[in-house]
Amino acid sequence: MTRTFFEKxxxxxxxxxxxxxxxxxxxxxxxxxxTYLQALIRTAEQYAESYTGRALLTSxxxxxxxxxxxxxxxxxxxxxxxxxxxxxxxxxxxxxxxASKYTLHKLERPFIVPxxxxxxxxxxxxxxxxxxEFTAGYGAAASDIPEGFRQALLFHVAHLYxxxxxxxxxxxxxxxxxTLTALLNHWRIWEYHGE
Numbered sequence: 022m023t024r025t026f027f028e029k030x031x032x033x034x035x036x037x038x039x040x041x042x043x044x045x046x047x048x049x050x051x052x053x054x055x056t057y058l059q060a061l062i063r064t065a066e067q068y069a070e071s072y073t074g075r076a077l078l079t080s081x082x083x084x085x086x087x088x089x090x091x092x093x094x095x096x097x098x099x100x101x102x103x104x105x106x107x108x109x110x111x112x113x114x115x116x117x118x119x120a121s122k123y124t125l126h127k128l129e130r131p132f133i134v135p136x137x138x139x140x141x142x143x144x145x146x147x148x149x150x151x152x153x154e155f156t157a158g159y160g161a162a163a164s165d166i167p168e169g170f171r172q173a174l175l176f177h178v179a180h181l182y183x184x185x186x187x188x189x190x191x192x193x194x195x196x197x198x199x200t201l202t203a204l205l206n207h208w209r210i211w212e213y214h215g216e
Contacts, residue, residue, distance in 0.1 A: 023086055023087060023088055023089075023090040024086070024087045024148065025084060025085065025086050025087075025096075026084075026085055027082055027083060027084040027085065027096050027097075028082065028083055029080050029081070029082050030080075030081050030082060030083050030154075031080055031081040032078075032080050033078035033079060033080055033158070033161065035078050035161065035162060035163060036059065036062050036063075036066075036163060037062065037066050037069075037077045037078055037163050037166055037170075037171065037174055038062055038065075038163055038171050038174045038175055038178070039163060040055050040058045040059060040062070042171075042175055043058050043061070043062065043175060043178045043179070043182070044058070046175040046176070046178070046179045047178075047179045047182055047183070049182075054182070057182075058178065058182065061178045061181045061182060062174070062178055064181065065174045065177040065178050065181065066078075066174065068177065069170070069173065069174060069177070069205060069208075070097070072205050072209060073205055073208045073209045073210060074096065074097065074098060074130070074209065074210040075097065075098050075099070075157075075170075075208060075210065076097040076098070076099070076157035076158040076159075077158060077159060077166050077170070078158050078159070078160070078161065078162075078163075078165075078166070079101060079156060079157070079158030079159070079160055079161050079165075080156070080157065080158055081104070081154065081155070081156050082096075082097055082154070082155055082156070082157060083152055083153070083154050084096060084152070084153040084154075084155070085148065085149045085151070085152055086149075086150065086151040086152075086153070087146065087147060087148050087149075087150050087151075088144055088146065088150055088151065089108070089141035089142070089144060089151055091134070092132050092133070092134050093106075093132060093133040093134075093151075093153060094130060094131075094132050095130070095131040095132060095133070095153070095155055095157070097155075097157040097158075098129055098130060098131060098157060098210055099157060099158070099159060100125075100127055100131040100155060100156075100157050101155075101156040101157055101158060102155065102156045103125050103131075103133070103153070103154075103155045104154040104155055104156065105117055105118075105152075105153075105154050106118040106123065106133070106151065106152070106153050106154075107151070107152045107154075108142060108144045108150060108151045108152070109144055109145045109147060109149075109150050109151075110142065110143070110144065110145065111143050111144070111145055112145070113145050116142070118142065121136060122135065122136055122139050122142075123135055123136055123139070124136050124137075129210055130210050133153070167208075169204075169207065169208070170208050172204070173201065173204035173205050173208070176200070176201060176204060177201050180201065
């Protein structure tokens, strides 16, 4: 069974929405909570990326596998570039797989398979036997992110700003979390699980 995990190795320093946009959304006139709003923006960004399977601002990632599966599913979209596929051969030496040996399909959920007539090389077992480095995201600036996606982030930040405790006293229903899910579902990439 192929086990995978991935990490963002180089994150953008930019924010997917601005503090000014958040203040307009929540009708905040003071600057006293600007630092807090920045933290909420990062929280909303991380949640949105995890929930939708998309990268907002262009960042680099590494995907680690304990062996080659039949199909390598790239866990973030939109894919900007596939930098390299490296693996540990049977002797434990790191090798870089030549790009002619595989085919990249840049669909909504990108995936990689061996090129026609090729097979994945043998690897030494281990949690990082295969490393796929790639870049994904809509662009370097907040304005590159689709406006509907940005509105979902603003909505989420406003909700977090107004509701700082896990429980709301005296309310019967709370539709905000359901609304956020509905907004993000438009952008969500429903997972394909390869081998």
